[in-house]
Amino acid sequence: MENFFLLVRDTFKEHVRHRLYLSLFLFCFILLGGGLVASSLAVDERARLMLDFGLSAIEFLGLTTIVFISVNFILTEIENRTIYLVLSRPIPRGQYILGRFAGTILAVTAAMAVMALLHGLLLVPLHSAATVPVYLAAWACSVAKLVVVGSLALALSLFSTSAPTAMTFTLFLWAMGHFSEELRFLGEKSANAFVKLLVWIFYHAAPNFAYFNYRDFLYANHPPTTAWFLFLLCYTVGYAGVCLWISAFLFARKEF
Amino acid sequence: MLRRLLVFPFMILAGIGFSGMHRTFPWPYPPFDQLITQRNGLQDVSLMTAGFRCLAADLGWIDLLQYVGGGFLPGEDTSRAYAELKPMTLRVTRIDPYFRHAYVYSSSMLAFFRNINRPQEALDVLFEGMRNNPDYWPLRTTAAAIGFKKADQFDRMAQALELSIQQPDCPTLVKSILANGYKEHGRFADAVRVWTIVLNNPSDALYHGKAEQEIKKLGANPA
C-alpha cells in the first residue's frame, strides 16, 4: 500500500508542477468572467445562468484536462523511458497503473475544487445558503463523470497506443454518452431488429454520461433522491473499475 | 486467476448502478425530435451532446431576451409583432422543460402586451408548461389571468396575477404588466403598491429606475 500512496503523491506532484496546470486556472478565470458578463444579459435569471455557466465551465475544463492527461501520461512515460526505472522495481504493474490514475484524478479534482471555490465567491451575492448542498452534489457528480471518462481514456490509450486516436475515441464516447437516451429513443422507433440490437448493446455498454448531469436535474419537478446518488456511485465505481481492470490487463502485457 | 475474475464484480456493480439510476429517476426530458431546431439547431444540439443541456437553454433564453429587446430575426413574419416569440420560447422549454420562468415571462408578453395580444399562443405555451410542471401553480394563475383578460374581466385577472407576483421567482415583467393594468383602469393606489414591491425587491433591480419613475408619475413618494 505504501507504494500505491507514493505513486499517487508523486503523480499529483508531477501534474501540479506542470506549467499547464496553472493555465487551467487562467482559463477558469476567463470563463467565469465571461459567465459574469453573459449572466447580466439574462435579466431575471442571472442567478441560474451564473450557476449553470460556472458548473459547466468547471466540468468542461476538468474533463478536457483528464482526457488529455489520461491519454498521454503512460504514453509519455513510455516515450521518454522513465517507466524503465519504475517497472524494474518490485512494483506490480496493476498497482502502478492504479496509483498513477488515482494521482491524476486527485490533481484534477483539486483543480476543480479551487475553481468551484472561485465560482462560489461569485455566486454568494446571487444565491442563498440553501444552494450549497445542491452545488456540492452537482460538483461531485461532475467529478464522478471525470473518473469514468479518465478511466475510459486510459484504457483506450493502452489499447490503441496512439494518443490522437485514443483522444478521438474518448471524445466520441463522451458525446455519445450524453446522447444515449436519444439513441435509445431512436432504437425503440426503429423497425429493424439489427438496429434495435445494436442500439441496445451500445446503450448498455457505453457510459451513460447523461445521468451524471445533476446540475441539469436539479430544476426537474422531482429531483433525484439519495438512493439515486448511491446508484450513481455504484455505476461510477463499477464502470471505472471495469475500465481500470482492462487498463491493468493491457499494461501487464505491454512490452517496453 | 483471481485477478482475472475481478472484472465481474465491477460489471455487476455497474449493472446495479445503471438499472438503479433509471428506476429511481426516469429520464426527465422529452425526446430530441421535439426540439425546435430551425434556428440555432447546431448550437443547441452541440451543447446538449457535450452534456450542457441547461446551459443550452440559458443561451436560448438570452437569445429570446435579445429578441424581445428589439432584435429581428432573418425571415421573420413582420406583419405580426414578435412573431417568433412563441417558437423561441418553445426552443428554450423543449431543451429544458423545467425552465418555468420562460413559460410565465413569454406567455405574459404574448397575452398582455397590447401590440402583441395573442392570448391563444400564450395559452399554448402555458399548457405545455403545465404538462411539464404540474406542481408549479403560477402557471395556472397566469392562465386564469389570461382567460379573464379574454373575457374582459380585469378585476379577476388582477386577482389571479396578484397570486403570481407573491412568488419570489415571479418575472418582473408580470409585475409591470399588473401595475400598468391597474394604472389603465384607474386603480392608482394598487399600481403604486405593485411598483413599490418592485422597488423593494433586490431581484427586480433592473426595473428599480422605472418603478421610481412610475411612482412619481402616479403622484406618490417613491421612498
Added chain:
Amino acid sequence: MTSVIQLDNVTKIYRRSHLGRVKESIGVANLSLEIRAGEVFGLLGLNGSGKTTTLKILLGLLHPTQGIAMLFGSVMPEPQVLRKIGYLPDAAYLPKYLTGDEALWYYATLSRIPREKRRAAVDLILDNVGMTAAAHKRIGEYSKGMFQRISMAQALVHNPDLLIMDEPITGLDPLAVREVRQLISWLKAQGRTVFFSSHDISEVEKVCDRIGILANGRLVSVLEQKDWTGQEGKLEAIFTATVKRSEGIGTLKFS
C-alpha cells in the same frame, strides 16, 4: 555457487504490423546462459545484436517468445525478485520534475527499503555519488554528469545483489569511464553480481570474469578470463572474427 541469472533457450521475435503486413525480426534466438553469484559478466556485441533485448527480458520489460528467463530462481517477470536488482539503463531516464533527493526517496520506497532505513540509505548513496550538494535541485536543471550520478545512485540505493547495466560507459569521458570501472570493482569486492552489456572491448576485458559475444541475436561464444588475460588484442581478434555486420552496409575500404 548458485545461479543468479539463468536464460534457458530464450528467443525473442519482434513482430511489427503495418497496413496489414507483418514484419518479423529476431531480437535474440535460442539464448542459453547462466551467471553465477559474485560474477562480473560482460555481454559484447555490435549494435542490434540483442544485448538490450537480453537485459530487458531479464527485467521483465520484454516477454520472451520462447524459453524461460530466471533471476534468483524465479521465472521472470516476477516483481518481488526485482528488489534484489539494480538497473542502470543506457541513458538517465529520470523524472525532471523531482529533485535529486525526491527521486532517490521515490525509488528507495519503490524498492521496498523500510521507512526507518530509507533516509540513511538515500543520504549515504547521495554522498557516495558526490551529489549531496545538488540533491535539492530539480533534475531538470542537472548537467549530463549529474544525471549520470543520480542514475547510478538510483540503481544502488537499495544495495542490490545484482546490478544490470546497459552500456554503462557509452558516451562517457575517460574520467567517468574510470569511475564506472571502480564501481564494478567495488561491487565485485562486495560479492555482488554484475551483468552488463557493452561494445567497448578494452573496458570489458579489464573488469569481467567472463564475456559473452552476441551476434545477430545468438550467443556465439562465452569466454573465460584465461582466454584473453595477458594476450593484448586477443579479445578484439576473437570478437572481429566472430561477428559480422548485419545492418546491410559493406566494410570500409581504407586499409
